[in-house]
Amino acid sequence: MVDQTNVAYNGESIASDIATSIKSQMRTSDKLLSIGVGVPGFVPAKSGVVHGAVNVGWKEYNLKARIERLLDVSVFVNNDANLAALGEYWQGAGQQSETLLLVTLGTGVGGGIIHRGEIINGPNGTGGEIGHVTIEPGGRLCACNRRGCLEEYIGTKGFANTLHDKLSEKRNVTTELEWDDSVESIVKAAKSGDHVALKIIEECTYYLALALANAVTLINPNKVLIGGGISAARDSLFQPLHKHFSRFALLETDPKTLIVPAKLGNEAGIYGAAKLALDRHSVETNHLRGE
Ligand SMILES: [Zn+2]
Structure with missing residues (x-):
């Protein structure tokens, strides 16, 4: 499902729009493990805070914390082109x-x-x-x-x-x-x-x-x-x-x-976000297990 991003009021509703969209598509039997999100800005790996996403109205914005608060699962945020690269590496023209x-x-x-x-x-x-x-x-x-x-x-x-x-x-x-x-x-x-x-x-x-x-x-x-x-x-x-x-x-x-x-066109970023969420989730799970 592709929705237009609502950038009104400095992108204030984006986090809740994402949460609502995810909830509306989940069946009761689905279990949400973690979420990957691509954004048009700089995202330092450690903090996950988005910097300089001027197109959506954010100067400095903690998207990770906002979505985590709404959905109670781990959220991993990265730059949209970085995630497109990860998607192509995983499922597209960058394999191997x-x-x-x-x-x-x-x-x-x-x-x-x-x-x-x-x-x-x-x-x-x-x-x-x-x-x-x-x-x-x-x-x-x-x-x-x-x-x-x-x-x-x-x-x-x-x-x-x-x-x-x-x-x-x-x-x-x-x-x-x-x-x-x-x-x-x-x-x-x-x-x-x-x-x-x-x-x-x-x-x-x-x-x-x-x-x-x-x-x-x-x-x-x-x-x-x-x-x-x-x-x-x-x-x-x-x-x-x-x-x-x-x-x-x-x-x-x-x-x-x-x-x-x-190879993957506009879907590269979606594949990349999924891969990021899967990878980070398994790192966190292994960490909790003490592996
Ligand atoms: Zn420049």
Whole structure:
């Protein structure tokens, strides 16, 4: 069941909406062991307190404690892209990858790193946040108040920014593109040979390739998965991405086998949340047994 998140009053009703939704779907014979929740913010592994989830109105919010109070079971909260990475590791395109990097291209850019089945969160919960690595010093202003972050250059927002730049600077070039065109329209125009559209795709994938090559040098993953709505563009995106990646990569690797599409789509995060809840529940149970 998919419900729209109610972000009114700084997301005040989200915890109770989650609890109500879970209760309404449980049969009397069901036993709730624990709950996994993905959120669009930074979540330090130890506290489970959500930081900077500006899209839902939370600056600092203890979602874990709130849901635990309502349902009386253990709740485990993590960043949504981290959970998507865990889901792909468990049931998707990242199976058998000892080290895995997932990048989700939605409105912004999310990222998650899994190593030996564990999410790399870091003490502040910013582990895997590839959307906020600087790829253009002094570049476009990001929602995080810094300049030149990757998510200003790819993702639907990044494509829109690049489209606007290109339309502002175009001189004596004809293009079928309009100011409010979507990524799909840009891809379609590129396929029919529109030079401005081709340039936009070249530029956006160049920046993604730069960030990915740096990440690959740093963590040396077995696979890099690309998820999110834009990844549906497939060859139009992956071909230039692979080409640019080879320029920046430290070692000669075949980018076609390293950087591949994710498998689970929007359900990756749901699988990841379930896996997190199962793993943490068994850790807690073993701990209580003294194992
Ligand atoms: Zn940023």
